[in-house]
């Protein structure tokens with residue numbers, strides 16, 4: 001899929017507990033979606049498309065969305081939308097995930113963007129953990145950080161040098 005950044009407005013929201021995210025009003029208003037609107041959510045992993053119920057997605061998106069698993073959902077107050085349970089497994093999203101909301105014709109596309117658990121230092125995604133709240137590091141960078149901190153502490157004479165550990 002070609003990525004065009006011109007004119008395409010993107011909004012970022014977060015998937016919160018209860019599999020809920022918020023559709024920005026700038027996306028809802030032009031479509032006439034309000035509290036209690038019945039919408040159809042179509043799963044096309046990793047993206048979720050949302051169209052008004054009984055509304056045929058126009059043009060390209062009709063083709064894109066054919067065959068996707070779809071479920072009805074209701075728009076809550078303030079644009080809150082809960083991902084239908086049956087679609088959660090298919091989508092494979094995780095709570096806390098940042099979601100990019102873009103529009104594709106009549107459809108609204110919601111897809112995961114910037115990985116939430118990405119190493120702050122090198123950008124690695126695998127083996128990342130939250131070392132302090134809000135700071136994610138991969139095991140490699142964390143080990144380096146710890147080694148560095150210990151070395152600095154030793155230089156200051158804060159802790160005695162450990163006995164060398166044989167590597168082989």
Ligand SMILES: [Zn+2]
Nearest residue numbers: 119122138141
């Ligand atoms: Zn790293």
